[in-house]
Amino acid sequence: MSGFSVTPVQGLPELGEGDDLAALIAERTELEDGDVVVVAQKAVSKIEGRVVALVGVEPSDQARELAGDDADPRRIQVILDEAVELVRVRPPLLIARTKHGFVCGSAGVDASNAPEPETVVLLPLDPDASAARLREELRERTGADVGVVVTDSFGRPWRAATTDVAIGAAGVEVVRDLEGERDPAGYELHSTRIALADEIAGAAQLVFGKLDRVPVAVVRGLEVRGDGRGADLVIPPETDLFR
Amino acid sequence: MSGFSVTPVQGLPELGEGDDLAALIAERTELEDGDVVVVAQKAVSKIEGRVVALVGVEPSDQARELAGDDADPRRIQVILDEAVELVRVRPPLLIARTKHGFVCGSAGVDASNAPEPETVVLLPLDPDASAARLREELRERTGADVGVVVTDSFGRPWRAATTDVAIGAAGVEVVRDLEGERDPAGYELHSTRIALADEIAGAAQLVFGKLDRVPVAVVRGLEVRGDGRGADLVIPPETDLFR
Numbered sequence: 447m448s449g450f451s452v453t454p455v456q457g458l459p460e461l462g463e464g465d466d467l468a469a470l471i472a473e474r475t476e477l478e479d480g481d482v483v484v485v486a487q488k489a490v491s492k493i494e495g496r497v498v499a500l501v502g503v504e505p506s507d508q509a510r511e512l513a514g515d516d517a518d519p520r521r522i523q524v525i526l527d528e529a530v531e532l533v534r535v536r537p538p539l540l541i542a543r544t545k546h547g548f549v550c551g552s553a554g555v556d557a558s559n560a561p562e563p564e565t566v567v568l569l570p571l572d573p574d575a576s577a578a579r580l581r582e583e584l585r586e587r588t589g590a591d592v593g594v595v596v597t598d599s600f601g602r603p604w605r606a607a608t609t610d611v612a613i614g615a616a617g618v619e620v621v622r623d624l625e626g627e628r629d630p631a632g633y634e635l636h637s638t639r640i641a642l643a644d645e646i647a648g649a650a651q652l653v654f655g656k657l658d659r660v661p662v663a664v665v666r667g668l669e670v671r672g673d674g675r676g677a678d679l680v681i682p683p684e685t686d687l688f689r
Numbered sequence: 690m691s692g693f694s695v696t697p698v699q700g701l702p703e704l705g706e707g708d709d710l711a712a713l714i715a716e717r718t719e720l721e722d723g724d725v726v727v728v729a730q731k732a733v734s735k736i737e738g739r740v741v742a743l744v745g746v747e748p749s750d751q752a753r754e755l756a757g758d759d760a761d762p763r764r765i766q767v768i769l770d771e772a773v774e775l776v777r778v779r780p781p782l783l784i785a786r787t788k789h790g791f792v793c794g795s796a797g798v799d800a801s802n803a804p805e806p807e808t809v810v811l812l813p814l815d816p817d818a819s820a821a822r823l824r825e826e827l828r829e830r831t832g833a834d835v836g837v838v839v840t841d842s843f844g845r846p847w848r849a850a851t852t853d854v855a856i857g858a859a860g861v862e863v864v865r866d867l868e869g870e871r872d873p874a875g876y877e878l879h880s881t882r883i884a885l886a887d888e889i890a891g892a893a894q895l896v897f898g899k900l901d902r903v904p905v906a907v908v909r910g911l912e913v914r915g916d917g918r919g920a921d922l923v924i925p926p927e928t929d930l931f932r
Contacts, residue, residue, distance in 0.1 A: 452892070534931060534932075549847040551930075603792075603931035604923075604932070605845075605924055606882065608882065609884050611848065640850055645852050648888035648891040652911060670895075679849050681847060686846060687794075687844070
């Protein structure tokens with residue numbers, strides 16, 4: 447293969463609930479069959495209205511306790527509402543398992559880049575469905591058969607800083623399994639599974655920029671058509687040797 | 690920014706100890722100032738002679754016990770020799786902390802893609818030094834001031850499959866710290882640290898391919914000059930909330 451390119455989609459406006467993201471993307475780039483459109487979670491969450499005004503949140507005693515003196519207990523309450531399990535707790539920092547099965551900081555609840563000062567942004571309810579919907583809308587708008595990956599920035603154990611990973615996908619090979627294939631020396635590769643969609647997410651993050659409001663990138667030249675889902679990257683705890 | 694490209698370096702021969710990897714790369718691609726040359730660990734380890742013949746390895750009782758009936762106790766012994774701590778043990782699978790501080794499967798010891806059947810490949814002794822050396826040799830061969838990232842495929846807790854991450858770097862911004870910068874809404878971004886070099890590593894893996902022997906890729910168009918090190922991505926256990 448001859449390589450691939452990652453191009454930011456420039457000039458998108460601040461997004462709000464109900465905005466036609468597919469149309470906004472289609473106006474700003476020429477999509478081709480086989481492209482992968484990578485979208486930061488916050489863009490998807492905003493158009494889906496996954497924004498919570500803190501003014502309406504009543505923090506529980508647990509939220510107040512975890513918030514301590516430094517954090518907003520209402521924000522902690524929203525995190526608790528999004529979490530099915532607190533995996534690590536170092537108040538006011540929380541690592542939680544979300545309803546989707548993702549393990550991430552603050553259960554994916556984000557206060558930075560929120561559209562209003564007193565709001566927070568939640569993960570999409572179903573990021574795979576979000577990706578499938580955007581894919582279909584992009585096909586309607588452009589005629590191009592593209593893949594879509596929805597990303598978020600996750601921390602991880604044992605390594606510093608965050609990388610973007612895929613939380614939703616449509617029309618994309620998410621995990622490539624080389625089991626049964628042979629390496630150049632003729633050896634069978636056992637359970638060599640590559641998280642392609644996470645690597646695509648990370649590549650796109652390199653052009654997103656947190657500051658200059660570029661939440662969409664187009665990856666062109668990769669042969670990664672498939673039907674994987676972001677959920678494929680959630681490992682069942684019982685098979686997670688790394689836990 | 691206008692995006693970036695990732696291009697595999699095709700046609701490299703099978704590598705062995707003492708091979709001039711910089712010359713082999715320089716013959717096959719036109720490097721430019723600011724490019725990042727990404728090299729899979731196995732290529733670096735092979736030219737550095739980090740290959741162990743199992744025939745000379747005497748397994749300890751611990752290695753025999755961990756190997757059980759399914760694994761080669763000599764390979765387990767090599768893993769134990771590379772490890773400073775066994776982080777997870779599910780015989781014969783071992784997750785270990787290496788002397789470099791990396792936490793990864795088999796302490797980075799790899800049997801697939803080994804040059805000979807009865808050999809295994811170890812991580813470079815000092816991947817940052819390997820990257821710096823290759824960077825200097827590429828400058829001598831081509832005149833181009835490039836960055837170098839050395840990568841390996843790591844599993845991770847909570848998510849399925851592997852991504853490539855940076856184990857060594859030279860001339861590259863490895864972690865971008867947005868602390869103190871402000872998001873578009875004017876909010877200061879607290880401790881938003883992005884593992885750029887891991888995302889670069891993952892992007893390159895998308896063109897490596899385990900099967901077609903492409904261990905080198907050139908990333909062009911990213912503004913990531915810097916002086917980070919792969920070691921910057923090793924998080925001290927005491928500050929690792931995700932552990």
